[in-house]
Amino acid sequence: MxxxxxxxxxxxxxxxxxxxxxxxxxxxxxxxxxxxxxxxxxxxxxxxxxxxxxxxxxxxxxxxxxxxxxxxxxxxxxxxxxxxxxxxxxxxxxxxxxxxxxxxxxxxxxxxxxxxxxxxxxxxxxxxxxxxxxxxxxxxxxxxxxxxxxxxxxxxxxxxxxxxxxVHANEISPVEQIAVYIAQNYNHPIKVSEIGEAVGLHPDYANALFKKAFGSTLSEYVTEERISHAQRKLVTTGASITEIAFDCGFNSISRFNAAFRKINHCTPREFRKRNR
Structure with missing residues (x-):
């Protein structure tokens, strides 16, 4: 336990x-x-x-x-x-x-x-x-x-x-607003400037605020969300790796593979085989 x-x-x-x-x-x-x-x-x-x-x-x-x-x-x-x-x-x-x-x-x-x-x-x-x-x-x-x-x-x-x-209700903070926006849009091409604009903050300030809270930049967090989604797709669907890469917001298979290996220390194919 x-x-x-x-x-x-x-x-x-x-x-x-x-x-x-x-x-x-x-x-x-x-x-x-x-x-x-x-x-x-x-x-x-x-x-x-x-x-x-x-x-x-x-x-x-x-x-x-x-x-x-x-x-x-x-x-x-x-x-x-x-x-x-x-x-x-x-x-x-x-x-x-x-x-x-x-x-x-x-x-x-x-x-x-x-x-x-x-x-x-x-x-x-x-x-x-x-x-x-x-x-x-x-x-x-x-x-x-x-x-x-x-x-x-x-x-x-x-x-x-x-x-x-x-039990408890309060308006969500700017950092939480950023997390919501990324979760709703990570599978589309999004820029740091767009994230800042969406929550009413200057992009540099939004990036600094988010990094202080989460320990990662906005770009890094977007990539992490995309890879997390890819992991779920690899384990729970039979979709091709190329299809999953584009579905998760990557615009090239090479960038997807590089990002996936950096976070998981293995290829998407190896990850699928290990977890299925």
Whole structure:
């Protein structure tokens, strides 16, 4: 089982995961650019989200954007809980209802108010852990998580009432706006000047602000998002490497191969063979 590593670099991506975690008091907040899904089958856990303590109840699916600082400050027992992390760009590709997505991007933590689906959720999480870590069926797991979140969002729209508990909401910062813009546009040719213009900042200032937060320049981050998308395509589809390269926003196969090798220390073909 996993526990929070306090030495991990802030903003370091978790990627696509579904795991059992053991709770522990966190000496500092965690931040990562993935959508995080929590499920506590036995005991509640209290997080500190920026300026507010929030107790997540048992047997309630909980969803929030990992870019919002979050820190466990209290837990009832060491009972394990489920954690899934979904790459941000993947989450946006699912085209879930805009109200649901917008609330998450504005920093809300969405908690289902009913435990009606608790038995179903626990069954799903156990299956997802096995499918990702033992059965090499990440593509199936992604489809099921997408469907589960779509149901969660759909009930809210159909019933026209507040299905989720609002825990925390605030306008997203310029750095978060940049991350959203890149996640929505990385597969197109984009320039640093366009990113700055999109969020109302001078390109040099946007680049400096982003590098201070994420430890990489805007250009480097765009490349990382493209390669992350390519990794998912290589593992979950049968598309050709050339097709994947252009689909991810690269304008030449040579640039794609060079960028992929620099990040993964192997070729796309080797990566596909190793992970399939």
């Amino acid at each position: 996993k526990t929070f590593n306090e030495r991990r670099h802030e903003f370091k991506p978790y990627g696509f995961t579904c795991e059992l975690w053991t709770p522990g008091l966190m000496k500092r907040p965690d931040r990562h650019n993935e959508i995080e899904i929590n499920y506590f089958p036995e005991d509640s856990i209290t997080y500190f989200f920026q300026e507010r303590k929030v107790t997540i109840p048992t047997k309630r699916l909980t969803v929030f954007w990992g870019l919002v600082p979050h820190q466990i400050v209290h837990y009832e027992s060491a009972s394990p809980y489920f954690v899934c992390t979904i790459p941000f760009a993947q989450f946006l590709e699912w085209k879930l209802p805009s109200l649901f997505v917008d609330r998450i991007l504005k920093g809300e933590v969405l908690i289902e108010t009913s435990d009606e689906y608790s038995v179903y959720d626990e069954f799903l999480f156990n299956n997802w852990i096995g499918d990702i870590n033992k059965n090499n069926q990440a593509d199936v797991t992604l489809l099921e998580i997408q469907a589960r979140l779509a149901r969660m969002a759909g009930r809210n729209l159909r019933e026209k009432k507040k299905e989720f508990s609002l």
